[in-house]
Amino acid sequence: ATLCGVVITTGRPHQIRIHAAWAGHPLAGDPLYAVGGRPLDADPGLPGDGGYLLHAHRLSLAHPVTGDPLTVTAPLPPALR
Numbered sequence: 508a509t510l511c512g513v514v515i516t517t518g519r520p521h522q523i524r525i526h527a528a529w530a531g532h533p534l535a536g537d538p539l540y541a542v543g544g545r546p547l548d549a550d551p552g553l554p555g556d557g558g559y560l561l562h563a564h565r566l567s568l569a570h571p572v573t574g575d576p577l578t579v580t581a582p583l584p585p586a587l588r
Contacts, residue, residue, distance in 0.1 A: 508535050508560075510587065523561065534559040562587055 509532075513523055524534055529544030537559040541547045562583060570577045 512564075524559065534561055536560050560586055 511527075513527075515522055521540075524537060524540050525544045527534055528537070528540035528542060531542050533540050533542055539546060563581065564583065565578060565580045567576065567578045569575070
């Protein structure tokens with residue numbers, strides 16, 4: 508397994524998961540996407556199922572009320588340390 512840092516510019520559902528799988532590197536534990544970005548053949552998971560190892564370390568966005576820049580960080584969970 509490899510720990511990667513990824514920066515995305517949009518919040519499209521499954522963007523990291525499907526792009527990594529398409530490139531031949533599906534997320535560890537992903538119950539939905541296989542290499543090539545196709546759904547797994549044997550009992551695929553559904554969108555939103557957990558099990559994959561994905562963590563948002565830092566999120567930056569505009570505050571919904573003030574519009575000021577807001578950055579939120581979270582430490583890695585034990586499974587990714």
